[in-house]
Amino acid sequence: VATERAVIAADIDSERERIAARLHDDSIQVMTATAIRLQLLRDELDRSEQIAQLDQLEETVRRAIERLRQLVSELRQSAADL
Amino acid sequence: MSTVERRRRVSVIVAEDHPLFRSALVDMLKRRPDLELAAEAADGEQAVHQIHRLRPDVALVDLRMPRLGGMDVIRSVVGAGLPTRIVVLTAEGDQATRDALVRAGAAGCLSKSAEAGTIADAIVAAAAGRVQQVSAAPPEVPYGLTQREVDVLRLVAEGHSAPGIAKHLYLSPATVSTHLKNIYRKLEVPDRAAAVAKALRGGVLD
Numbered sequence: 001v002a003t004e005r006a007v008i009a010a011d012i013d014s015e016r017e018r019i020a021a022r023l024h025d026d027s028i029q030v031m032t033a034t035a036i037r038l039q040l041l042r043d044e045l046d047r048s049e050q051i052a053q054l055d056q057l058e059e060t061v062r063r064a065i066e067r068l069r070q071l072v073s074e075l076r077q078s079a080a081d082l
Numbered sequence: 083m084s085t086v087e088r089r090r091r092v093s094v095i096v097a098e099d100h101p102l103f104r105s106a107l108v109d110m111l112k113r114r115p116d117l118e119l120a121a122e123a124a125d126g127e128q129a130v131h132q133i134h135r136l137r138p139d140v141a142l143v144d145l146r147m148p149r150l151g152g153m154d155v156i157r158s159v160v161g162a163g164l165p166t167r168i169v170v171l172t173a174e175g176d177q178a179t180r181d182a183l184v185r186a187g188a189a190g191c192l193s194k195s196a197e198a199g200t201i202a203d204a205i206v207a208a209a210a211g212r213v214q215q216v217s218a219a220p221p222e223v224p225y226g227l228t229q230r231e232v233d234v235l236r237l238v239a240e241g242h243s244a245p246g247i248a249k250h251l252y253l254s255p256a257t258v259s260t261h262l263k264n265i266y267r268k269l270e271v272p273d274r275a276a277a278v279a280k281a282l283r284g285g286v287l288d
């Protein structure tokens with residue numbers, strides 16, 4: 001039973017790491033690319049209400065990135081705890 | 083003619099394995115009249131090959147890439163005595179990694195979440211021989227100002243006119259005037275002098 005448990009724990013551990021790596025290497029990169037493109041767009045806008053909306057959009061994307069980062073660190077933490 | 087127009091453009095190689103992130107960086111470079119894209123690389127091996135072949139002024143290099151990482155690229159370029167300066171982008175951004183990169187010869191080290199303008203400025207600074215480190219988490223700016231607005235504010239404090247600021251930051255004068263309006267609104271001040279005074283008091287500018 002102890003061996004089986006160890007095998008299951010190792011499986012969960014590697015699955016968590018796989019998900020964390022995908023979030024880190026793909027999802028976060030895509031969101032960061034989005035943030036850069038929003039900044040490029042901002043430099044082309046002239047109307048303050050448009051810029052204000054874009055700032056909010058960029059802030060939203062930044063929050064999403066922060067949450068994904070938090071999730072990555074939680075996944076890695078719990079993988080280490082197993 | 084301004085000094086920027088007279089200066090030669092800085093040639094840059096972009097080495098980043100994620101295609102969407104790489105294409106965002108490439109578009110950022112293309113919008114800067116002072117920068118010019120020499121080549122793109124999807125991994126460290128391609129980056130080293132292209133740096134040796136094209137000898138660009140600067141290589142913008144991801145720390146983590148397949149085959150060779152950013153650190154390997156630095157070692158290869160520094161080891162071969164090539165003039166190309168290397169600016170590294172990191173997702174992790176812990177201080178120990180950044181210190182190690184700069185010790186190995188990186189001309190700059192920035193977080194991937196740094197603003198587009200900051201990354202472009204770091205490339206220009208690297209080409210000019212300056213070393214720059216920008217921390218992972220962009221520092222919290224008081225009054226909810228964006229980094230761009232702080233850049234504008236700093237130039238105002240240095241006495242630049244709105245057209246001068248536009249030239250400096252490669253923006254249209256209308257965009258600068260919008261930035262100024264937003265700055266006044268956020269700082270709750272009526273004009274430039276009051277904005278600068280409040281920014282200095284509030285620790286936005288040093």
